[in-house]
Amino acid sequence: MGKYILKRLFYILVVFLLLSLMIYLIYNMLPVDKAAEQAKAEVSGSKGELNYDERYEFWQKQYGLDGNIFQRYLRWLGVYRYTPTKEGEKGYFNGLLQGNLGESRLFNKPVSEVLVEPMKNTIFLNIFATILALGITIPLGIFCAVKRGSKRDTAVQVGTIVGFSLPTFIIAIVFIWLFAVVLNLFPVSGMATAGSDSWTSWQKFWDKMYHLCLPLIVMTFTSLGGMTRYVRASMIEALSMDCIRTARAKGLREKVVIYSHAWRNALIPIVTLVIGWFLSIFSGSLMIENIFALNGIGKTYYDALQNNDNEIVLALQMFYIFISLAGNLIIDIVYGFVDPRVRVNK
Amino acid sequence: MRKTRILSLVMAIVLVLGSVALLASCSKEVEYQEIDPADAVAHSDFTSVYDKIGSKVTIDMVKEDANGIATVEVEGKTYTLGMDFLSMAMVYNTQVPEGNSAYQSSEDVYNEWWKLYIQRWNYLCPEIPLYSNQYFDLYNGKIANFITTPYWSPADAVIAATIEGENTQVILGSSTDLSGAFRSSSFGKSSPGSSDLDIENLTSGYATVQTNMDGALVWNMDALEAVPVATTNEDGTLTYTIKVKSDLKFSDGSAINAKNYIASLLANSTPVVVEAGASGTSGLQLVGFKAFNAYTGEGETVYFDGVKLIDDYTFSVTFTADYAGYYYTMSYASFSPTPLALYLGEGDIVVNETTKACGLNAAFYATEEKDGKTSYKTAAQILDNLKWNSNLPWSGPYVVSNYDESTLTATLTLNPNYTKDVRGKASIDKIIYIKQVSETQMDMFTKGELDVVAGITGGTDTKNALKIVEESNGKFKETHYDRAGYGKLGFRSDYGPTSMVEVRQAIMYTINRPEFAATFTGGYGAVVHGPYYTGSAAYKAVKDEIKLNQYTYSSDNAIKVLTDAGWIYNEKGEEFNPETDAVRYKKLSGYELSADNLNFKSIDSKYKTVKIDGSYYMPLAINWYGTQPNDVTDQLVTAWQTNPNATTAIGMYITYTECDFNGGLYGELYRYEQYGYDGTPKLNAVNFATGFTSAIYDYSFNWTINPDMYDQYQMAFIADEADFWENYN
Known part of the structure; x- marks a missing residue:
């Protein structure tokens, strides 16, 4: 097992580097140039005093954007020096390997600083959304499988397919209208009540939860469809196995048959989905965060793409690549624990 | 009988020969010659008139004709004042001439130069102003004395505003995220974030x-x-x-x-x-x-x-x-x-x-x-x-008492040590600045989660907003102002047909701008005929005397300016026939024979500059880049690009290429390689907008003919021939 994990980690590193080069090349093809923007802004306000080419060259060196594409990539990675601006200097390393994710063009702050709060908010929201969604869809899926063909099963199928089919932003807007405007149960958007900065920590926590209620309801409603149907299908297949017939024939209680025998067999394909859901707590929902004005990673990612803030986009892409690669490894290992027939070193 | 047969035969032969001759002339192929780069003509001397005689000219020396074109006589020679001259003189030649009672102050002189500048612009049409919309700001009725203008945003207006009672607060919002750069919103950036700038203005x-x-x-x-x-x-x-x-x-x-x-x-x-x-x-x-x-x-x-x-x-x-x-x-x-x-x-x-x-x-x-x-x-x-929480004090009417990075919300409280300024004396105890979402801002406003919604424009949104105010029984109020700026169709005025003033004028004549503005703004807007804001001090000073051509919608006027300018040929170099020919051509001469113009072609290569018998003919084809997503682009497709009155009726051909904002503007218009420009000129026109949000109306250097500065400073890529010293010497 240990050898296998080491091997996989090595593969992760190689794939990560290859993908980082590919993505860096792609983003450098986009027509955005931070140095050109800065130089143009300076020159246009200088009434002929400043020379554009000189200022452009200056800012290129400042931002590490001089040289060819591979030099820039290696500089970004942290294995190639920045061009010294003073005579006698050697130039310095300041890239990914030194913990520098770059500086945001829009915010003029290190990318790591820009991403901290959105990531915290996204994880906070997604943890609750995931727990809520799994807490509803798994029992619901089991219930539908056990009561397959009944009116309740049909009603759940219809309800979940509506949530699954409608676009998230439509559901969000309808729910805002219904619950926030008509019924006045929740605020329209935001994460805190204006003026709550002087409240106690507990008050702020409950205020935050109050503001996140409606987004959570929308997120749960839209995710019910997929997982419920998946659990239902998996349970139906498990319930039709011979061992279940044997268990019933042995006179076991129905609850034991369903949860101790059928559910364990149904869990095998479901576990990969569940782990995937937990890994997705790092990725934000663009629609939800935009409509509810939540300061999350999805919105930050979208804004960065819109405004060509490539440093943020690159940093997030690299992060998600790492999460995906690590996540695949975790899934493979967990699968081995769930299903004794599967062992990774075989 | 025999004579009749011979006569018939002769007549038949004549008819046949005549037909053959006619057919031969119709199917006669035009011999197009190779474009020769050596035929290109360019200016060799870029000395500007302003550089040579600008310091000698005072406003009282300037004359203007019936169309508002300004001239000046210096040392026996008469010079037409071009855009470069007028833009420079407007801010550098404002000394009051001695002994002239018409000008009491440098402001009077500036206003006169400004008038001449606008008139020249109106004649040259480097852009087509399409609409100037009104902006409506809604605010909570509890707030009194809340006045916004193009120069005073809600963050300025709230300083003089008042609310009755104690522990008063106002919730302002913006769709732009706060970043915490409140002490200096532009430090290290090419432009400040608008919401950060609001906080900076409130706290400094x-x-x-x-x-x-x-x-x-x-x-x-x-x-x-x-x-x-x-x-x-x-x-x-x-x-x-x-x-x-x-x-x-x-x-x-x-x-x-x-x-x-x-x-x-x-x-x-x-x-x-x-x-x-x-x-x-x-x-x-x-x-x-x-x-x-x-x-x-x-x-x-x-x-x-x-x-x-x-x-x-x-x-x-x-x-x-x-x-x-x-x-x-x-x-x-x-x-x-x-x-x-x-x-x-x-x-x-x-x-x-x-x-x-x-x-x-x-x-x-x-x-x-x-x-x-x-x-x-x-x-x-x-x-x-520079961080907001660096324990350093603030100098403005408010201080940042808290900034929540998680929710992007800033809380400002009154600075008791601040007196007042031009904006007034601040009295509202607390201002909370939050993130607002355009789609739900009106719901937030009506529920009291937001006290001000600014910048409402467009017919539908404005009508809905005014309805909310009307039905609120005083709970909500509104204030509005004309935008200091306009949406426009901009040109690359040094390339292709749009390098000629008559073509730009013809386009101006064939877009029904009042109708465009009324449709786009839903009746809450107007049309301007130059780069000005009707509320500006300069415009108010000269509005009774300024001479502006309104370019009333008319294909006939467009045809007239085109034919007067020589757009009278077809692709064979023959006289243009509107019945049979689709696109007009012009025989190029003088500086029209630029290298770019010799190689001009429409985006789809359907029409291009041709050389016939040693002369060059350019087609009246316009390559228009429409930015998307953009309602103006959609409306322009109908109102202009596919409008027969703007195309087939006048012999113009317009191509439409969809582009994103950066690629169209910075890539093709400004020709920055960093934004995707591939080195081949293509764009003649692109739609975007302009604003005059600064009190300073100064476009000096922005009409330069100096090739070293041209790419960086020129705002419409128009090298006004009147500015070339060599044209007079």
């Missing part, structure tokens, strides 16, 4: 110059002891001596003096701030900048000759001769006080005892070895001090 004050409600620059007499004295020195430089009041205080009660006003100017003219990420060119216009900016802290102290500390509350700044006659020099005399530590860190200002010039001490330039390079210690200190 006592500036020597401010913008009033109408957009005019005024001295802030709440901070100044007296109106600053402007002295023109013997060497042509200009010195402003500024004395501030002695009882001004920061939010923590500490005193403000002259050093606080010049600390930022000095620090932001050094390489230390460059290391912190800023441009370091704050004092570019002042005497001694180059030497001071080059000083790195090694060797003897270098003082900034143009910045002097006269006493504790008095300082002076001296502008170079280039700026001495500048109409808006006052804008350069705008300084705001900052805590010394903000930009100086542990450093301090030092004063030359003899000259009173200011410099910065060794502590400011102190260095350290960090991560393998030598860094200025102060650079890192500046970045720390």
Whole structure:
């Protein structure tokens, strides 16, 4: 097992580097140039005093954007020096390997600083959304499988397919209208009540939860469809196995048959989905965060793409690549624990 | 019988021969010749008329004809005043002519130049103004005295606004995220975030110059002891001596003096701030900048000759001769006080005892070895001090009492030590600045989660907003103003058919602009006929005399200007026949034979410049880049690109290429490789917008014909032939 994990980690590193080069090349093809923007802004306000080419060259060196594409990539990675601006200097390393994710063009702050709060908010929201969604869809899926063909099963199928089919932003807007405007149960958007900065920590926590209620309801409603149907299908297949017939024939209680025998067999394909859901707590929902004005990673990612803030986009892409690669490894290992027939070193 | 047969035969032969001859002439192929680059004609001398005679011209020497075209006679020669001349004269030739009672002040002179400038622009049509919309701001009825204008946003208006009662608060919002850069929203950036700028405007004050409600620059007499004295020195430089009041205080009660006003100017003219990420060119216009900016802290102290500390509350700044006659020099005399530590860190200002010039001490330039390079210690200190929670005081009517990075919400409370300024005296206890979402902002507003919704425009949104106000029984109110700016169709006026004024005029004639504006704005907007805002002081001063062609929608007028300008050929070099020919051509001559024009073609290659019998003919084809997503683009497709009155009726062909904003504007219009330009000119027209949100109306250098500055400064890529000195000599 240990050898296998080491091997996989090595593969992760190689794939990560290859993908980082590919993505860096792609983003450098986009027509955005931070140095050109800065130089143009300076020159246009200088009434002929400043020379554009000189200022452009200056800012290129400042931002590490001089040289060819591979030099820039290696500089970004942290294995190639920045061009010294003073005579006698050697130039310095300041890239990914030194913990520098770059500086945001829009915010003029290190990318790591820009991403901290959105990531915290996204994880906070997604943890609750995931727990809520799994807490509803798994029992619901089991219930539908056990009561397959009944009116309740049909009603759940219809309800979940509506949530699954409608676009998230439509559901969000309808729910805002219904619950926030008509019924006045929740605020329209935001994460805190204006003026709550002087409240106690507990008050702020409950205020935050109050503001996140409606987004959570929308997120749960839209995710019910997929997982419920998946659990239902998996349970139906498990319930039709011979061992279940044997268990019933042995006179076991129905609850034991369903949860101790059928559910364990149904869990095998479901576990990969569940782990995937937990890994997705790092990725934000663009629609939800935009409509509810939540300061999350999805919105930050979208804004960065819109405004060509490539440093943020690159940093997030690299992060998600790492999460995906690590996540695949975790899934493979967990699968081995769930299903004794599967062992990774075989 | 035999004679009849012979006659019939002869007639048949004649008919057949005639038909053959006719067919031969119809199917006669035109022989197109190879385009020869050596045939290109270009200016060789880019000396401008303004450079040669600008300093000799005063406003009273200028004459204008019935169409508003300005001319001047100098040393026996008459010069037509082009865009470069007028834009430069507008801000550099504003001295009041002696003995002329028509001009009482430099403002009168400026207004007259402004009028001539607008009239020339109106004639040349470097852009087509499509619509100028109205903006509506809704606000909570509890707020009184809330007035917004193009120059006063809600963040300015709220300072003079009042609310009855105690512990009052207002919730403002913006769709732009706060970033925390409140002490200086533009530090290290090419442009500030609008929401950060709002917070900065609310928390900084006592500036020597401010913008009033109408957009005019005024001295802030709440901070100044007296109106600053402007002295023109013997060497042509200009010195402003500024004395501030002695009882001004920061939010923590500490005193403000002259050093606080010049600390930022000095620090932001050094390489230390460059290391912190800023441009370091704050004092570019002042005497001694180059030497001071080059000083790195090694060797003897270098003082900034143009910045002097006269006493504790008095300082002076001296502008170079280039700026001495500048109409808006006052804008350069705008300084705001900052805590010394903000930009100086542990450093301090030092004063030359003899000259009173200011410099910065060794502590400011102190260095350290960090991560393998030598860094200025102060650079890192500046970045720390610029944070909102750096314990440094604020100078404005409000202070940032809290900023929640998680929810992007800022809370501002009244600064008890602030008096007042041009905006008024702040009285609302708390301002909360939140993130708002455009899609749900009206719901937030009606529920009380937001007190002001600004910038509502367009027919549907405006009608809905006004309905909410009407049905609220006073709970909500509105204020509105005309936009200082307009949506437009811009041109590359040095390439293809759009390099000719008559073509641009023809396009102007064939877009029904009043209808376009009414449709787009839903009736809440108007049309302008030049680059002006009807609420500006200059326009108000000259509106009764200004001569502007309104280019009333008319294909006939378009055809007339085209035919008068020589667009009378077809692709064979023959006379254009509207019945049979689709697109007009023009025989190029003189500077029209530019290299770009010889190689001009429509995007789909259907039409291109051709050479026939040694002459070049250019097609009337316009390559229009429509930015998407954009409702204006969608409307232009109908109103212009596919409108028969604008195309087939006048012999014009318009292609439409969809593009995103950066690619269309920065890539194809400005031709920046960094934004995707591939080196081949393609674009003739693109739709975007322009705004006059600054009180300063100055477009000097923006119409330059100097090729070294052309790409960086030109705003419409039009090298006005009237500006070329060689055309007169």
